Amino acid sequence: MPNDISPVTTSAAYPTALYVHVPFCLHHCGYCDFTLVANRDHLIPEYLRMLEKEFAHRQNGLPQPLNVDTIFIGGGTPTHLSPRDLQSLFDVIHRWFVLNDGGEFSIEANPDGLCDERLTVLRDNGINRLSLGVQSFDDTVLKTLERKHTAAEASQTIQRAATFIPNVSVDLIFGVPGQTLESWQQTLSDLLQLPVRHISTYGLTYEQGTPFFRRANAGSLKRLPDDLEAQMYRAGMATLETAGFEHYEVSNFALPGFQCRHNNVYWDADEYFAFGPGAARYIGGVRSTNCRSVVKWLNSWKVDQPCEEDREELSPEDKAREAIMLSMRRMQGLHIPSFEKRFQVSLHALAGDAIVEHLRDGLLEQSGDFLRLTDSGLLIADSVVCDFL
Ligand code: SF4
Structure with a gap:
């Protein structure tokens, strides 16, 4: 692992998107493999101090503050921080970055603990998009997922939160053991009664190393059949599109004008801090990734050492392949002339074999200048897009 990583030195232009990870949660849900710690709140003050160090190190030599178009605070559960610690987090961010007029400033939150005092801190610090991890409006499903809120609490929180920050996005999960198609449809219809402008729907995954992975392998957690999960995904598309939400990415739906601009940076294969x-x-x-161990990251910065696990300089071909993979996740697909102009390469010279194979299998389709996933391709999007790497 490199320990002598120099500060960021970009040439003329800088990325205009910023991500900040807050790794604290009330409880570690059994399916989750994000970078986080639960019941370690005594580390929060140290986290804030080390975060300041990381900003100072990496932004050394760059204009301060730097203007960006989008900021996304993710986790973990950023709103697990107390109102006072949240304010300290914003103070750190605002020292180094300033959001351009009309920019998007998102934060992830859970319904539990999202009190008016926290919402006030978020609103007063410029948050204009709230992404809530609701997952379901069925209490049995919430219990299986080990979530700490009830459906009723989630509904009340969404309504209250929208009075502070009107642009609310909600995450839902389908394919949960024991979940029925009816339960999923009821969750969708309950959500559509609430003031939300963006919805993400994810199929439950069993990530290696998680308690859910072990329980599924041991047979104490019964995976839903693939065809039922596919039915749920299709039901989500049909219901949300009928309700006026545009399906703009494999897992994401938005009312007109409310796509997540920060995530669009990722799918555009653009750069970000x-x-x-x-x-x-x-x-x-x-591309580089910080250490996933929170304690390792903290200890490293305590002795002024950056802590990275992966670092890869992309070749022109890598960049082009990544761009295909990322843009294919969007419903509009890949605009072939723009791609070829940006990367100075012929799409078919680079990925002709994979394209021909997936067109033949009905997983991709070409419509005019766009190459995109078909309905069948969407169901196995991850494996289709990976073939372009
Ligand atoms: S609250 Fe969210 S981030 Fe935290 S453990 Fe649960 S799923 Fe993961």
């Missing part, structure tokens, strides 16, 4: 444990950045053609 990132700070905090486990945070991944893309700057100057280099």
Whole structure:
């Protein structure tokens, strides 16, 4: 692992997107493999001090503060921080970055603990998009997922939060053991009664190393059949599109004008800053990821050493392949002439074999200048897009 990473030195232009990772949660849900710690709140003050160090180190030599178009504070559960610690977090960010007029400033939150005092701190510090991890409006499903809120609490929180920050996004999970198609449809219809402008729907995954992975392998957690999960995904598309939400990415739906601009930076294969444990950045053609261990990240910065686990300088071909993979996740697909102009390469010379194979199998389709996933391709999007790497 490199320990002598120099500060960011980009040439003329800088990324205009910023990600900050806050790795604290009330409880570690059994399916989650994000970078986080639960029941370690005594580390929060140290985290804030080390975050300041990381900003100071990485931004050394760059204009201060630097203007960006989007900021995304993710986790973990950023709103697990107390109102006072949240204010300290914003103070750190605002010292180094300033949001351009009309910019998007998102934060992830959970319904539990999202009190008026916290919402006031968020609003007063410029947050204009709230991404809530609700997951379901079925209490049995919430219990299986080990979530700490009830459906009723989630509904009340969304309504209250929208009075502070009107642009609310909600995450839902389908394919949960024991969940029925009816329960999923009821969750969708309950959500559509609430003031939300953006919805993400994710199929439950069993990530290696998680309690859910072990329980599924041991047979104490029964995975839903693939065809039921596919039915749920299709039901989500049909219901949300009928309700006026545009399906703009494999897992994401938005009312007109409310796509997540920060995530669009990722899907456009554009560059972005990132700070905090486990945070991944893309700057100057280099992708690098901070240590996922929160304690390792803290200890490293305590002795003024950056803590990275992966670092890769992308070749022109790598960049082009990544761009295909990322843009294919969007419903509009890949605009072939723009791609070829940007990367100075012929799409078919680079990825002709994979394209021909997936067109033949009905997983991709070409419509005019766009190449995109078909309905069948969407169901196995991850494996299709990976073939372009
Ligand atoms: S609250 Fe969210 S980030 Fe925290 S453990 Fe649960 S799923 Fe993961």
